[in-house]
Amino acid sequence: MAKLMKARTGGMALLALVMAVSPLGFANAYYYDVAVGALFNAMICVGLNLLIGYGGQISLGHGAFFALGAYASAIGTSRWGLPPLAALAGGGALVGLLAFALARPILRLKGHYLAMATLGVGMIIYIVLKTEAQWTGGPDGVGVDPLTLAGFTLATDRQWYWLGAGLLLLVVWLALNLVESPVGRALRAGHGAQVGAEVVGVDTSHYKVLMFVVSAVVASVVGSLFAHKNGFITPDIAGFHHSIELVTMVVLGGMASIFGSVLGALLLTVLPQMLAGFDDYEAMIFGAIMMGTMIFLPKGLLPSLIALIRKKRGAKP
Amino acid sequence: MAELLQYLFAGLTSGAIYALAGLGFAIIYNASHVINFAQGEFIMIGGMATATLTAAGVPLPAAALAAMALTMLVGVALEKFAIEPARDADVVTIIIITIGASIFLRGAAQLVWDKEFHALAPFSGEDPIRVLGATLMPQSLWVVGVAMAVIAGLWWFFNRTLFGKAMLATSFNRLAAQLMGIGVKKVLMVSFALSAALGAIGGIVVTPIAFTNYEAGIMLGLKGFSAAVLGGLGNGMGAVVGGLIVGVAEALGAGYVSSAYKDAIAFVIILFVLFFMPNGLFGKKGVDRV
16 A cells, blocks of 8 residues: 555656656747646546546546536636636536436446437437527637636736646546545446445446546536637547547556556647648558557557566566 | 328338448447447448449449448448457447547548539439339438348358358457457457448438538448447347348338427437437347446
C-alpha cells in the first residue's frame, strides 16, 4: 500500500511537473491553444475511463454530454443572462440528471447492445442540437462569450492553460481517490466477475450508474469550459466522431489507467495537428495508427510501457 | 392512402438496404463476435467503384462484378491484417480497431477517388410506375428485388450447403466446431468476404437513388448496425426484419412527423426496444456464468 501511495503521488507530481515545465517549450499562442485542447480532453478521458476501464462499460455517446454542457453555457449566458458559473453548474446538473435517468435501463445492457444504446442517445442529442435552430443556431453553430469569473475575464490561451492544468490535477486526484475507495474496489469486482460480485453482496449496477453519471458530468463541465474558450460551438461536437475520439483516447492510453488517459488524450490531440501537413493522407495515417496501436498494444500505451519497464528491470509483473 | 403507399415504398427501399447492411453485421458477428464498424465503408466502396467504372465506359454488369471483387478483397484484407492478429483482445479494443479501419478506408477512398458526389444511372430507366396513385421508381424495384434474391441465396447457403452449415456451427460453438474439423480460420475469412459482398451489392443498387461519396457509408453503416441490434445480434432474419422496420419507420416519421428528425427515428426505436427487450426483438437470452 505504501508503494502504491508512492506511485500515485509520484504520478501526480510528475504530471504537475510536466504541465509546469511544458510552457517553456511553447513558441506561440498556437501551442497554448493545442495544449488547452489536450488538457480538456484529458479531463473528459479520466472521467470516461472510470466508466470504461473500471466499470467495464463502453459509451459511444459522451461527445453528446460534452455538447450539452457547451450548449447549456452558450444558451444560459447569452440568452438568459446567467453568470457563467451558474450556467456551467446548471448544465452539469441537467446532464447528471439525464445520465441518471438513462443509466438504469442502459447499463442493464451488455457489450454491443450497450454500445448501440449509448450511440443512439448520442445521435439523438446530436440531431436535436442540429435541428432546433431557434435555440442552438442549428448546423451553423452559435457564439459564446468569454469566461468571466468574479470580474476577471479569461482572455488568453495562456490563462486557459493554467486553469486547465489546475483542473486536470484536481480531476486526476479525485479519480485516483475514487478508484482506491470502496467504490472503486466494488467496481473492479463487478468488472472482473459481475455475477460473482453480486453474489457476495456488491450492488454492481449502483456503482456503474454512479460512474456513468460522474463521467457524463465531467464531460458536460469540460464542454462548458470549451464553449467559453472557443467562443463558438457547432453541433458537430455532439457527433459520433467526437464520441469515438474520446473512447479511442481512453483505450489508446490504457483502460483502467488514469495517467494512461492523460497520455492518450495528449497524443490524440497533438497527432492530428502534426498530421495536418499530410493533407490527403491525414485520415489514412490516423486510421492506421488507431488500428496499429490496438493490434500491437491491446492493453494500451501506458500499461504496456510499464510492463516493458518492469520486464527490463527483471521485477515480477 | 396514396401518400401512405408512397412512404411505404420509400421505407421498404431504404429498409432493404439497411437489411443488407444488417446481415453483413450479423454474419461477421456470428463468425467472430466482432462488430465491424467498417461495414458502411463496404457499401461506400461498392457504390464508388461501380460509379467510377461505369463513368469510364465499363458496362454496368462488369463494373458491378469488379466492384464486388474489390470490396471482398478489402474485406478479406481487413480480416487478415486487423482482426485476426487481435483475436483475443477486449470487445472495446476490437471496436476501436474496426472504427480505425473505417477511418482508414474513408481516407483511402478520398485519395483513390475524391470528395465529390458520384452518380450512377438507374438500371432500367427513370419512368416512374404508377401504383394506386403513388409513384414507384424502377430502381426501387431493383433494390428490393436484389435484396430479396440475396437473402434467399444466403438462406440457401447457410441451410443447404456444407460450408454454410459449418459457418453456422462455428457461430454456435467455436471450439466444438473446431474439434469437429471445421476450419475456423477459413470460416472467419469467408464471413468477411461475404459481408463485404453484401455491402457492395447494397452500395451498387442504392447509388442510382442516393448518390455516393467517400462519407456515404457512415450513416448507412450505423443504420445497418441498428437493424442488426434491433433484430437481435447474430440473428440473420432478425437483421432483415430490423432493417425493414427501421426503413419504414423512418419514411413514415419523415412523412408524417418531421423530415429533420428522420435520422433520429431509427435510434429512438432502438432505444425503446432495448429498454424493454435487452437482447433485441429475436435475440437469445444470455445466461451469465461466474
